Amino acid sequence: MQLSIPNIAVEEDPELTAERFQRIKSHGHALFHAQNWRKDGTPFDVEVSASFLGGEEDRIVVFFRDITERKLAEDRLRESEEKYSSLFDQAVDAIYIHDFEGKIIDVNQATCEQTGYSKNELLQLSVFDIHVTGKETINLSEADTKRVWQQSRVGERRSFEAEHRRKDGAVVPVRLSTGTVRFGNEFIVMAIVEDITERKQAEEEIQRQLAEKENILREVHHRIKNNMAQVEGLLLLQADSTDNPHAQSALQEAISRVRSIRVVYDKLLIGNDYQDLSVKDYVESLVASIVAVFAERRNISIETRLADFALSSQRLIPVGIIINELLTNTFKYAFTGRKDGKVVIQLDKNETHATLSIEDDGVGLDDGGTADTSTGFGLSIVQMLVEQLNGAYSVEINGGTKSVVEFEL
Incomplete structure (x- = not known):
């Protein structure tokens, strides 16, 4: 004391x-x-x-x-609050804190800059005063939005695109990331809002450029198709103008080859993809055009078993010419002395390769040749195109002829 x-x-x-x-x-x-x-x-x-x-x-x-x-403890709490306040106010994206009715409780500086409102003005508003409403917007309705909030669990976040209206009336596209958080004894919603106007404009410009390129590509394909049709027409006129059966046959083969290429450009113009085409769709159209050339062989039945997969036009053109050569050979030589017969065209694929086979029940190769020894011009074309596809070509003879082409995808 x-x-x-x-x-x-x-x-x-x-x-x-x-x-x-x-x-x-x-x-x-x-x-x-x-x-x-x-x-x-x-x-x-x-x-x-x-x-x-x-x-x-x-x-x-x-x-x-x-x-x-x-x-x-008070100092630590004050320091924590100062850090939170600093991060909150210095965040690049807008941050809203609001209750489950949409009443705004707090916002950061970026929110004011994004919306054009002052902080005091925003604290008098609901988030539904910022959300665009009406039939033309991508936003959920007020009732649906509140339902999403009520169903959200603490820690669960939802991201989606929406539209907000600034104080000056301008509508801006935004991306929201929202979640429910505990604030003391209450649950509130925190939304981080990113203005994606520049990204949307960039996407629109990319789409515009793609559309422009598609139009140019479509025009190119259209002109190529027309040129091929003109070549085909000239060959038809030449074939009609001669009485020499050998010349007519040679011209008809040339017409079929041109037509097999033209069908590719027909398909490119019809579809929305200007690079890849459905092999099944193309082959069915090509076979129909070849069958039409040999009207006198109408009793020959054609069965197709085609896998449906996409192939680039660059690889589809040689495949089409190969089918044209093999099927033309079949119509010309497989059923000599017969009025009827059957041809099976099959196309299968695995992860890396495709296998094409054309099989008939005809008389077989007239000279007993094989894929390696046959010297006809058509088969020479087939062998050349198979090499171009990094593939292999073989012929099996067993009561008829089965030509098999395997190539890389």
């Missing part, structure tokens, strides 16, 4: 000390924070509860409570 208040209390402003004493005396009691000295000379925070007792010496009874831990 050898110490006095000045010995244990950290020195403060005399005016503050006098003000506190006056408050204690006039109100009879006061509660405030101060700092005391420990025995080792280090200061520590205390909560001071002082009561006025009166008497001739104006006695006061004082209780000190060590609040060091509480002050440290």
Whole structure:
């Protein structure tokens, strides 16, 4: 009991000390924070509860409570709040905090810049004042949006595109990432909103350029198709103008080859893909055009077993010419002396290769040749195109002829 208040209390402003004493005396009691000295000379925070007792010496009874831990916790909380506030306000994207009715509780500076509203103005609004409503918008209705919020679990985030209306009335496309978070004893919604106007404009420009290129490509294909048709027409006129059966046969083969290429461009013009085509669709059309050339062979039945897969036009053209050569050979030589017969055209694929086979029940190769020894012009074309496709060509003879072409996809 050898110490006095000045010995244990950290020195403060005399005016503050006098003000506190006056408050204690006039109100009879006061509660405030101060700092005391420990025995080792280090200061520590205390909560001071002082009561006025009166008497001739104006006695006061004082209780000190060590609040060091509480002050440290308050400092940590304040530091955390300052960090949150700094991150919140310096975020590039707009951040909304609102309740499940859409009432805006807080926003950051980016939200004000994105919408054109001041923070005070936004705090008087609902998010539904920002969301565009009506038939022309991609936004959910107010009822559906509230239902999504109510069904969201804490920690679960949803991302989607929407449209917001600025204060000046301009509508901007945005991408929202929303989630439910716990705030004290309440649950609220936090939405991060990115303005995607520039991205949308870039996408539109890409689509415009693609459409322009598609139009150019379509025009190129159209002109090639027309040129091929003109070549085909000239060959037809030449074939009609000669009585030489060998010349007519040679011209007819040339017409079939041109037609097999023209069919590719017909398909390219009809479809939306100007590079890849359905092999099944193309082969069916090509076979029909070849069969039409050999009208006198109408009793020959054609069966197709075709896998449906896409192939680039660059690879489909040689495949088409190969089919034209093999099927033309079949019509010309496989059924000599017969009025009827059957041809099976099969096309299968695996992950890396496709296998094409054309099989007939005719008389077989008239010279007993094989794929390697046959010297006809048509088969020479087949062998050349198979090599171009990095493939292999073989012929099997067993009561008829089966030509097999395997090539890489």
